Amino acid sequence: METKPTDIQTWLHLSRKQKGLTGKEVLRQLEERYNFRISKSAFYRYEDPDTSLKSIPLLLIVALCDIYDRDFEEPFKIVRKQISID
Known part of the structure; x- marks a missing residue:
């Protein structure tokens, strides 16, 4: 992008x-x-029944993919290791 966005959501x-x-x-x-599955009641969040991790902002995952211009898999793994929401 040519101009710096004012916030991550606009940039995304x-x-x-x-x-x-x-x-x-x-x-x-x-x-x-x-x-x-994506919870319809929680915007940009996901639920993973196989782990203790309850939710991660999907916006952050997608933003990491765009920042590093990579496939979804690697940023997704990074986020799962670094963020835990009780």
Whole structure:
């Protein structure tokens, strides 16, 4: 991007638009790739029944992917190691 965004959500919105993805497409890719469901009542959060980790902001996962221009898998693993929400 040519201008620095004012917040991470604005930056993510512009970044994913440049890649030609809608928000729903990004979330669907995450659901399919990691086999978890997105809670409709909790915006940009996920629930993983196989671990003690209750939720992670999906926005952060997607932002890490864009920052490092990588596949979802590596940033997802990094986030899971570093963030734990009781």
